[in-house]
């Protein structure tokens with residue numbers, strides 16, 4: 001009974017989303033900016049405010065449940081970017097996070113939303129921070145093609161791992177247990193742990209391109225630095241090869257293959273869906289969903 005109930009709830013949710021999609025799949029139409037902002041606001045209230053808060057300050061009514069706290073959008077500090085350290089993100093960066101979610105956290109892929117709804121909510125959350133009015137994001141850090149992986153590249157990556165001080169936080173074997181690991185805090189004063197690099201999936205994806213982006217930009221608001229200045233593109237690709245050579249294990253999976261706090265996020269998203277609140281419709285098996293399911297299997 002204990003396991004049947006969540007499965008039953010999931011089935012209801014999936015069927016619910018499928019039905020909602022029948023009518024909600026309009027990504028066309030030339031809505032005015034004002035209509036878009038209204039749409040963004042509705043989508044935000046229905047799908048995001050429970051965690052991120054009405055005012056976007058990360059203090060929604062459900063936020064206390066999670067160890068990894070929902071983002072405070074008023075600060076305009078974004079972890080997952082293609083832009084240099086300290087910079088604002090590009091719209092595409094926020095869109096990617098909303099589409100793919102942050103693995104292992106309660107921030108799930110928001111695939112119940114159509115593409116247009118996701119763009120609208122991206123614009124809406126930017127308006128919470130005056131940083132977007134005052135400045136522009138930097139250019140995306142260039143990602144030259146990856147060299148084909150080989151033993152030499154992995155060895156170079158291992159030496160850069162030591163040289164770059166990764167050991168200090170992530171530990172000698174990458175398990176997230178370096179000497180500084182225990183005392184780290186994020187910019188909001190919450191304790192934060194260095195990732196265990198032996199376990200997939202990573203928060204912002206486990207593809208080589210995702211890891212290269214993290215090496216190049218760092219994660220703003222956290223102690224994870226950028227290595228754009230310290231290491232050449234080849235050396236950053238070598239680090240990626242090294243990380244992938246040690247990331248040989250999977251995080252334990254719960255219901256529907258969810259990991260970590262994703263399970264708690266699903267409970268909240270399901271509650272919203274059952275209350276008939278969740279907006280609707282990117283097509284349950286749209287391309288994003290297929291990509292995500294492929295990613296889930298990695």
Ligand code: HEC
Nearest residue numbers: 047048051068069070071078079080102105106107265268
């Ligand atoms: C169940 C709770 C929950 C819901 C619902 C939720 N989020 Fe999140 N969100 C989080 C958490 C937790 C994080 C922080 C993850 C981290 O820091 O590792 C986060 C992070 C983010 C980020 C990452 C920003 C960065 O640092 O790069 C974006 C963007 C975001 N959320 C947008 C949204 C939008 C838009 C919605 C609604 C469509 C939404 N979230 C719904 C919990 C939630």
Ligand code: HEC
Nearest residue numbers: 164165166169192193194195202203204205214222223224
């Ligand atoms: C000062 C401490 C510190 C140093 C030095 C550091 N990291 Fe991190 N790293 C972190 C923290 C903290 C996180 C977790 C951020 C989070 O969960 O939001 C992290 C996360 C990561 C992630 C996971 C990204 C994701 O999407 O989940 C990777 C990969 C990573 N670090 C690799 C490295 C490598 C390689 C080096 C050295 C070249 C390095 N780190 C140096 C603290 C550090």
